[in-house]
Amino acid sequence: MPIIRFAERAPFRNPWAEFERIRQGLDELSKNYGDRGRQQERSNVFPALNIYEQDDRLIVTAEIPGVSNQDLDISVEGETLTLKGKRENAVAKDTPVSYHRREIESGTFSRAVALPVKIDLDNLSARLIDGILTITLPKAAKATPRKIQILSE
Amino acid sequence: MSNQDLKAQPKTPHAASTEEATKAENYFSPLVDIFETPEAVIVIADVPGVSQENVEISLDDNILTIHGKMTDQQPVGRVILEEYESGHYMRKFTVAETIDREKIEASLAGGVLKVMLPKQVPVQPKKIEVKMG
Numbered sequence: 204m205p206i207i208r209f210a211e212r213a214p215f216r217n218p219w220a221e222f223e224r225i226r227q228g229l230d231e232l233s234k235n236y237g238d239r240g241r242q243q244e245r246s247n248v249f250p251a252l253n254i255y256e257q258d259d260r261l262i263v264t265a266e267i268p269g270v271s272n273q274d275l276d277i278s279v280e281g282e283t284l285t286l287k288g289k290r291e292n293a294v295a296k297d298t299p300v301s302y303h304r305r306e307i308e309s310g311t312f313s314r315a316v317a318l319p320v321k322i323d324l325d326n327l328s329a330r331l332i333d334g335i336l337t338i339t340l341p342k343a344a345k346a347t348p349r350k351i352q353i354l355s356e
Numbered sequence: 357m358s359n360q361d362l363k364a365q366p367k368t369p370h371a372a373s374t375e376e377a378t379k380a381e382n383y384f385s386p387l388v389d390i391f392e393t394p395e396a397v398i399v400i401a402d403v404p405g406v407s408q409e410n411v412e413i414s415l416d417d418n419i420l421t422i423h424g425k426m427t428d429q430q431p432v433g434r435v436i437l438e439e440y441e442s443g444h445y446m447r448k449f450t451v452a453e454t455i456d457r458e459k460i461e462a463s464l465a466g467g468v469l470k471v472m473l474p475k476q477v478p479v480q481p482k483k484i485e486v487k488m489g
Binding site for chain 2: 335
């Protein structure tokens with residue numbers, strides 16, 4: 204006959220052990236997200252931009268498929284670059300069609316970015332090829348690095 | 357619909373690219389609209405950076421494959437901001453309707469690919485008249 208000892212003490216539990224377990228779980232979770240860290244820092248403002256800096260210019264690129272030249276408005280004011288535009292729906296509203304999938308959104312967008320340097324406002328250029336917008340912003344003469352001649356006597 | 361503000365949608369890596377590619381290239385699954393008219397099934401896909409000669413569309417049995425090679429060169433320079441990655445595009449669909457293969461058409465404009473898959477006209481049942489003997 205088994206003897207049940209009611210008086211037996213529960214094994215000692217560290218009250219903090221549970222917290223430790225939760226912390227480890229959270230660490231693991233954030234590590235998983237960390238792998239996709241670059242995804243996290245993306246803003247959801249359209250369009251997503253990449254900006255590259257070269258010695259004498261900044262290059263801004265964006266993927267804006269389905270936006271036509273006429274519907275796009277790019278302006279630079281001071282050190283702020285503004286992109287505005289709209290994407291038309293591919294199907295005219297009144298055509299009766301039945302959708303199987305609808306993932307592409309249409310609508311308007313407006314985005315302003317602060318540029319890190321002063322821009323030469325007279326020599327901007329932008330091109331839109333295959334849905335990729337490339338804006339070239341030459342730096343203002345003041346902002347381009349100037350080579351200093353060292354005179355030797 | 358057109359007053360709505362556009363949101364940047366993160367690119368989804370192509371699902372079937374679990375096998376490792378020999379080249380370190382990104383494959384994304386393009387966003388698509390698929391709709392049907394009485395005459396055709398139309399697939400619209402966003403493939404920015406893909407030029408006309410680099411699109412491959414195939415209909416094998418009933419699997420429609422859209423494959424776009426992105427050839428646009430990334431600018432050189434110090435990266436100040438990187439919000440998107442560029443890469444190739446690949447997506448496959450099972451097409452339920454019977455498609456007239458001979459008449460498939462595709463066009464590309466401004467990074468948007470449009471594939472027209474005309475439905476096959478069903479063969480008209482032939483009525484056989486029974487003559488009196």
